[in-house]
Amino acid sequence: MVQQLTTGERQNALVILLAVFVVGVAMAAAGGSDPLGVHGVIVLLFGGGLGALVMRSYYEPEPTLDRPSHYYDDPIKAGIALTLAWAIFGMFMGVWTAAQLAWPDLAFDAGWSTFGRLRPTHTTGVIFGFGGNALIATSFHVVQRTSRARLAGQVSPWFVLLGFNLFCILAVTGYFMGVTQSKEYAEAEWYADLWLVVVWVTYFVLFLRTIARRKEPHIYVANWYYMAFIVVVAILHIVNNLALPVSLGQAKSYTIWAGVQDSMVQWWYGHNAVAFFLTAGFLAMLYYYLPVRAQRPIFSYRLSILSFWGITFFYMWAGSHHLHYTALPHWVQNLGMTFSVMLLVPSWASAGNALLTLNGAWQKVRDDATLRFIFVAVVFYGLSTFEGSFLAIRPVNALSHYTDWTVGHVHAGALGWVAFITFGSIYTLVPSLWKRERMFSPVLVEVHFWLAVAGTLIYVFAMWNSGILQGLMWRTYTQEGTLAYSFLDSLVAMYPYYIARAFGGLLFLLGAIVAAYNIWMTVRAVPASIDRRTDVPDTGLAPGAAATPAE
């Protein structure tokens, strides 16, 4: 880590960490016994701890002069490790919350462990912790390889990665203490949100400067998606989180948006967190790791363009389909529905493009579990985007909204698409990143694959059943024209599905643990082999032979 930095860069890192430490002290002092004070202590420990780490290696030899002729892979390696750690944490919280719905006493009669406080630790843990770290790590990898240039910074990649993780830590520890804005998928409070803005702007500048160093005239498709992910998430995050803190010493704030306007801003944010965090960023992975793993170029350049701009434009209109039949004006609901249906075109263009890329490599899909992860991801991407458009249609939504069907839909996307493409990408990336000839155990990759498939299917089918059943029970009338079922009847009918869902989630979690073990052992126990000299940036000195996937 620190060995890669020059003395000047080590000093810069120390200055930044000192600043973090000082901010932590100030927060602790201003916050006192408010949760903001606790977060101040966490921030000062974070800054102080990392500062101590840099100090320990401060006098070690500087990096050799040929540093620019290598890719900068240390932050990527750390990012992969953090991705796996958050995956296990986030999925564990998911299994726990799922189990609480079946067995409510699993909250053990404490405040911090009730369902309402745990749920955002799960969603933040998997979306931002697992997904976000995977996006940052792979974006650092992909942008270097496709640009054949080294990252445009030495300290800033670390700042982005670790700063983002500090945000995640503040968010999650906050929920346990009851610190939340209650905005779904944007629960973290104002100071954590401000910090994320700083981190994100750094990320944006770093990414653009690296692109500017590229040795290829064109920006590769995967990078379009990473750029859209970075830029649009910044816009969404800032607008949705505008808030007025009660005081600078308190965690609590009030959002500037109220009532019906707040609902629209919230779901404009919420749905596009799905679009630009959980879709665009992961499509970037797809566009790089699929062709690399399948050893085939992307089927169609034109389809790539069509789907990219379709997704960028249409998605931003779709959020209001979360508010059908509510007090949101009708015309906005209809716009949301219309654009959600149209979204199917660019979504299926992406999925089709990916499947046609695989066409001719089915042999490999059968034999190679890693490529199969990517293949299943594409299939679920196609399925869940279809389901999404379908659920956005008003009369369908009348049945599905407020029920587990939505939860099932989200997990078809989150498990089937996001997690599958991530694990497929990681299994492709890890051996090449650590210069190992292969994964430690192909059998364990296979085991992970089947655990993940079984877990996803059990989860999704349980939630489809429970959601549709629940929706139907709520609206069924007797012959006499009265409602046939009480709310409680519908709740009692849910229990078998809640148990099945928790089991499905458990299988998926076990798969992630297997993956973490396998990757750990790959790094520890598989001998290094790949020739380093081919995987280097184009510095104009040596002929660069980097693995750039063809279009």
Place this chain on the structure above:
Amino acid sequence: MAELFHRKLERTAIGFVIAIIAAASVGGLVEIAPLFTIKQTVEEAPDMRVYTPLELAGRNIYIREGCYACHSQMIRTLRDEVERYGPYSLAVESKYDRPMLWGSKRTGPDLARVGGKYSDFWHVAHLTNPRDVVPESNMPAYRFLARTALDTDDLGRHLQAQRALGVPYTDAMIANAAGDAFGQAAPDSPFAAGVTERYGEKTQVSAFDGVATQLTEMDALVAYLQVLGRLTDAPYSNTAAPEQAPDPTN
């Protein structure tokens, strides 16, 4: 032609970023900005009142505990919902709500009109352990609320922040925030009269958790639950009929 244009765009990072921002901005602008300018978006309701300090504190506990993860507060314009929960929700009812708590999932029932549906006593028993009251329930137990004293010191600051954002709290409301919070849960105390004076005769003043001498988080949460759906009568005088949900069987 178009492809050629795109080939050019792909050569400039800044140009590409600007194009992304342009494409992505349209939807949000068209859907969000008019919600502030079109007057019909939020109905008129002259009788709409603001939350009392105690109710606001209760609302913040509702947020803190994540009750919104299982309960919606938005009755849709569908016949079955109106029959189950009451008149459908109007935009004006949440015009002071920062943030709104419409919710997205009903693991438990909608709470938009739960105010007045049960006694204070029922709520306290239910929150203390839902399964004592409803054996089939999977709602968490919130025993600790009755043990935790409510922090009233900074309630004035909360009202002030709300006012800065446009909620019509008066100077007297802000100055008396802590006293009003205490008074609303202590009907026999000298502080009680100020509450109805400032927030209206209809404001419920009672020893919510059954103990009038000490103000707890349970008091605040129950006060909030009891006011849900009762800040204005507008939904009850709204005559537009709800929609019949499409019936797949005929």
